[in-house]
Amino acid sequence: MHSRKKRTQPPTPEEIAKEKARLQKMQELHTAVFASMEAQDLSTDAFDLTTRAIRTSSDIYTFFNYRRQILLKLFEETPEDQLPALLKKELDLLGGIIKESPKSYTLWFHRQWILQRCKNLTDIMERELKLCEYMLNKDNRNFHCWDYRTWFVKFAGTESLQDELLFTDSMILRDFSNFSAWHYRTKVVKQIYTGEIPDEFVRSELGRLKNAYFTCPMDQSIWNYHRWLLNQKEPIMITGISPREFEETPKCFIIGFSHNIKGINENSIGVSQGWEPLQGTWEPLYTQPFSYIWKFTPSQSAPGDIEFRLSPINTELTDINGHKKLTSLQYKFKKTENKSEFSVEGQEDATFFESELESIDELLRIEEDDRSQAVLRKAQLLETLSFMNSEKGNIDQIIASYQELIRIDYRRAPFYRESLSVYNAIKNKSAESSPIVSRKMLAKILGFIDLNQ
Amino acid sequence: MEDLAATHFDDIILGTDNTSSILAAALAISGHKVLHLDSQGYYGSIDGTLSFNEFQKFLISPESPPFLNKQIHISPGPDEECNQFPRRFNFDLQPKMIYSVGDVVDYLLACGIAQYIEFKSVKSGMLWTQDGFRQVPCNKSEIFQDEKLNVVEKRKLMKIVEHCTKLLEGEDFDPNQDFKSLLEEKGLPENLQNILFYAILLVDGDTRSITLGEALGKIQKYSSSLGIYKEGSTLLYPMYGAGDISQGFCRVSAVYEGTYVITEELSIFGLLKEDNKIKGIATTLGEFHGNRVLLNSTFANVDESLVAVPQAGITRGVILSRGVFHENDGPVLFSVPPHTFENEFPIYILQLSSNSSTCPEGYSVLHLYTRLSNYDENLHSFQRLIEQFPIEIVFYATYLQQITENSGEAVHIPNPGLGFEVSDHFEAAKKLFREIRGDEPFLPSRPNPEGEEDNF
Numbered sequence: 001m002h003s004r005k006k007r008t009q010p011p012t013p014e015e016i017a018k019e020k021a022r023l024q025k026m027q028e029l030h031t032a033v034f035a036s037m038e039a040q041d042l043s044t045d046a047f048d049l050t051t052r053a054i055r056t057s058s059d060i061y062t063f064f065n066y067r068r069q070i071l072l073k074l075f076e077e078t079p080e081d082q083l084p085a086l087l088k089k090e091l092d093l094l095g096g097i098i099k100e101s102p103k104s105y106t107l108w109f110h111r112q113w114i115l116q117r118c119k120n121l122t123d124i125m126e127r128e129l130k131l132c133e134y135m136l137n138k139d140n141r142n143f144h145c146w147d148y149r150t151w152f153v154k155f156a157g158t159e160s161l162q163d164e165l166l167f168t169d170s171m172i173l174r175d176f177s178n179f180s181a182w183h184y185r186t187k188v189v190k191q192i193y194t195g196e197i198p199d200e201f202v203r204s205e206l207g208r209l210k211n212a213y214f215t216c217p218m219d220q221s222i223w224n225y226h227r228w229l230l231n232q233k234e235p236i237m238i239t240g241i242s243p244r245e246f247e248e249t250p251k252c253f254i255i256g257f258s259h260n261i262k263g264i265n266e267n268s269i270g271v272s273q274g275w276e277p278l279q280g281t282w283e284p285l286y287t288q289p290f291s292y293i294w295k296f297t298p299s300q301s302a303p304g305d306i307e308f309r310l311s312p313i314n315t316e317l318t319d320i321n322g323h324k325k326l327t328s329l330q331y332k333f334k335k336t337e338n339k340s341e342f343s344v345e346g347q348e349d350a351t352f353f354e355s356e357l358e359s360i361d362e363l364l365r366i367e368e369d370d371r372s373q374a375v376l377r378k379a380q381l382l383e384t385l386s387f388m389n390s391e392k393g394n395i396d397q398i399i400a401s402y403q404e405l406i407r408i409d410y411r412r413a414p415f416y417r418e419s420l421s422v423y424n425a426i427k428n429k430s431a432e433s434s435p436i437v438s439r440k441m442l443a444k445i446l447g448f449i450d451l452n453q
Numbered sequence: 454m455e456d457l458a459a460t461h462f463d464d465i466i467l468g469t470d471n472t473s474s475i476l477a478a479a480l481a482i483s484g485h486k487v488l489h490l491d492s493q494g495y496y497g498s499i500d501g502t503l504s505f506n507e508f509q510k511f512l513i514s515p516e517s518p519p520f521l522n523k524q525i526h527i528s529p530g531p532d533e534e535c536n537q538f539p540r541r542f543n544f545d546l547q548p549k550m551i552y553s554v555g556d557v558v559d560y561l562l563a564c565g566i567a568q569y570i571e572f573k574s575v576k577s578g579m580l581w582t583q584d585g586f587r588q589v590p591c592n593k594s595e596i597f598q599d600e601k602l603n604v605v606e607k608r609k610l611m612k613i614v615e616h617c618t619k620l621l622e623g624e625d626f627d628p629n630q631d632f633k634s635l636l637e638e639k640g641l642p643e644n645l646q647n648i649l650f651y652a653i654l655l656v657d658g659d660t661r662s663i664t665l666g667e668a669l670g671k672i673q674k675y676s677s678s679l680g681i682y683k684e685g686s687t688l689l690y691p692m693y694g695a696g697d698i699s700q701g702f703c704r705v706s707a708v709y710e711g712t713y714v715i716t717e718e719l720s721i722f723g724l725l726k727e728d729n730k731i732k733g734i735a736t737t738l739g740e741f742h743g744n745r746v747l748l749n750s751t752f753a754n755v756d757e758s759l760v761a762v763p764q765a766g767i768t769r770g771v772i773l774s775r776g777v778f779h780e781n782d783g784p785v786l787f788s789v790p791p792h793t794f795e796n797e798f799p800i801y802i803l804q805l806s807s808n809s810s811t812c813p814e815g816y817s818v819l820h821l822y823t824r825l826s827n828y829d830e831n832l833h834s835f836q837r838l839i840e841q842f843p844i845e846i847v848f849y850a851t852y853l854q855q856i857t858e859n860s861g862e863a864v865h866i867p868n869p870g871l872g873f874e875v876s877d878h879f880e881a882a883k884k885l886f887r888e889i890r891g892d893e894p895f896l897p898s899r900p901n902p903e904g905e906e907d908n909f
Contacts, residue, residue, distance in 0.1 A: 172596075173594060173598055174594060175593075175594055176594070176597055210604055211597055211598070211604060211607065212597055214604035214605070214607045214608045214611075215593060215596050215597040215607050215608070215611050216593065216611065217608070219541075359604075362604070362605070363604075363608065366605055366608055366609075368609060368617075369612075
C-alpha cells in the first residue's frame, strides 16, 4: 500500500524464533516440491503438494508451471461435465491466495490461464468483476488487478463498456491520484469510440480534469490523461521541411512530422508543383517503418513552388499508436531570388487546445508553488498550437516556459534544455551547438541543422 | 444504607455526569473504594439523557446551576405520541459526540464499555451557505467533485489542506501563530474559511483565538477519523442518547466494586468535617464517610466555601419535530457560521431521529446550541434559523447552560460543557485522577472482569 510507514521496531526474540520455524517449514516444503518435480510425479499427491506450496510461496512461478502440468493431465482425465467444477475449485483456491498476496504476478497469470480454459464465461463474468472490485477497494492502485480487469474485459468481451467507464468514474472520484484508473479509462474510451472521440465527450472530460488539476496541480496522473485525451484531437502535422542537395533545384526534401508515423506514399501525401502533381518516392530516415523524419525525392526537377498536403483519403498513414487524424493544413515551399521560404496555410481547429491553455494560465496566475506540471503542460500545448498555425502558439512563451521549468524543476533540467534549444533554434532560425537527441525534436528544426553530422 | 454508613470510602463522588463517572471508573479500577451518588432519578446528571416526561420535569423544575432560564416555547398537544409513549423519546441535556479514532475510542475499548454502547456515524460538514445548508467538501476527493466551488476556490482550499498536511508531517511551525491570520495571509476568502472553521474544526467561539497548534490538532483528529466507519463521516453519536456514556462508566466503576446510590430521595445537608478536614457528607439517607468528597456542578452548593467564577455559557434549544432538516440514515450535524441569523457565534444543530433510537419514526429531535452572547438575542437567532425550514414543531424548549469554575474545600469536578467532544470530559477526569493517584495508569487496558466474551 502507498504512504504506509514501515515498521521501525526490531523484531522480538519470539518473533525471530517464530519466523525461523516458518522458514524451516517452507524450505522443507520447497525441497519436497522440487523432488516431486524431478521425479515427474503428476499424481494427485503431487497436486496437493503444489496446493500447499503456492499457498505459502505465491511468487515462485516454477510451482505454478509444475501445477499446470498436473492440471493439464487432470483436464484430460476428467469427464467433460465435471470440468467446470474442477476449474471453479481452482479459481476458489486462487481467490483466497490473491487476497493474501494481491501483488503476485504469477498468481494473476495463473488465474488468466485457468479462465482461458473455462467454457461458459458469462457465468464467471460477474464473479471476476466482483473480485477486481473487492481487490481495488482494498488497494485502489494495485496495477496487477487493473491489468487483470483490462485483460478480462477484453477477453470475455463485456457487453456494457459503459459500465466499465462508470467503474473508472467511481474509482477516479474516490481518489483521482491513480495512474491505473486513468489508464484503464483510456482503454475503455478507445473501445467505446473506435473512430474519433466525440467533442462532447472530450469537453466533459476536460471539465473534470480542470477540477482535478486545480485541486492537485502536481498530480501527474491527471496530466497524463490530459495529454492522452488531447493527443486524440491532435492531427498528424508537418513540423519542418528542408530542401537538400541543391544543384539548380533541390534534389530532395527532408520532412519532419509531429508524430512517429508510417505508411507515407503518393496516396497519403499530395505533393504538387503549381497545379501539377509532383511524383516522387518517400523513405523513412533513421528508423522504419515508423519515423518522425522522412525523405521525399521527386522524380523530376522541382523548380517552382511546391505544396504538401496530407490526404485523408486512400491513406495508410498512421502513427505508432494507431492514430490516424491528419491535418488539413497546407505546407508551401516558395523559392524567391536567392532563398527559399516556407509558409503554412489554412486553419486547424484548435479550440480545445486554446481553451485548455487559457485554463492552465488561469491556474498559473494564482499558483505560486506547485507549478512545474502545469508549466510543462502549458509548454506542450503551446508547441502543438504553434504547429497548428494558431496565433496562440507563441514561441517566446514556449521558451519562457522551459526557462522557468529549468529553474523550478532542476532535476529534469536536461530534458527541458533539449526542448529549450529546439525552440531557441526555431526562434533564431539557426540551431545552437547543443546536440538534439530525440528524433521528435529534430523533426521540428530540420531547416537549421546539418543532418549528416 | 446502614452498611454504607458503616463503610469508610476513599472517594465520595456526587453527581454522575461524564467527568465524574469516568473518574469514578478510573478510581475504582485503581483500587479505590468509591461511593457514587446522584439525587436525580437517572444516571448522567448534567450529561444525562431524559425521557420525554423526565425532560418536561427538568424544564419546569426550579432553576439550579448549571441550567438556567428554562423556557418552553411550544408545548405538544394532548394526543401527541410523546405524551402517550414518553420513553420512546430521548433528550440529551447536552448532546456529545466522539471522534471515530482517538483516545476516547481507545478508552472505551480498554474499559470494555464499547460492549455496552452502540454508535451511529454522524454526518457532518453540512454548512449554511448562500444556497442554504449544503454538504461542503472536506477532503481532496470532495473538493475535486464539489460543484459549487469554482476551480480557483478549490485551489485555495487545497493549498491550505496541503500546507496543514506538511506541518502535520513534521515541518517546523510556530504553534502559537494565529490560524485565522495564516488563512488570510494565504488569501482564503470567507466562504472557504467558514468551511475550515465550522465544517471541519467545529469551532464554537471566536476564530481569532484559535492557534495554529490547536487547529492542526483538530485537523489531525478529523483526518484520522474520516471515513473509518462511514464515508465522509468523522464523529460518532451513541444510540439512545449521549447519557449512555456516563452510564457505561458507572457500570465499569460498579464492576470494580464502586457503590451506587441514584435516587431522588437523596439530598445533601452538607459536608462532614473533623478538625477542619472533610470526613464525609450528611444526607437524607444518613451520613457517609470518606477521605475525599468530589462534587459536580449540580452539587457545588454543598461546599459552603464555594467560589464560583463564571466562565462562559451555552444557549441550548431542543426541538421535537415531525419531518427533518435533512434526510439521512444517521445523525447529522449542521453548522451555521456567525452573523448568518444575527448570531455572534456559530450555531450548531444536531439532528437525531429514529435511526439513533432517539425518537420514533416520523419524528426528529433537533439540538441547537451556540455559545452565549445574549440569551434573548440567541433565541432570536434560533427563531430565525428555524423559520427557514418547513418542519412541523411539536415541542420547543430552550435553556441556558452556565459554565463556572468552582473551587472550595471539597474537590470540584469541572463541567467542560462548551464543546461537543467527550474527550474534554476525559481530559478533565484525567487531570483530577493525576492529582489523586499521581502517575498511576489512567483507565489501563484490562481483561474484562465480567468475563464477557471479547469481540474485538
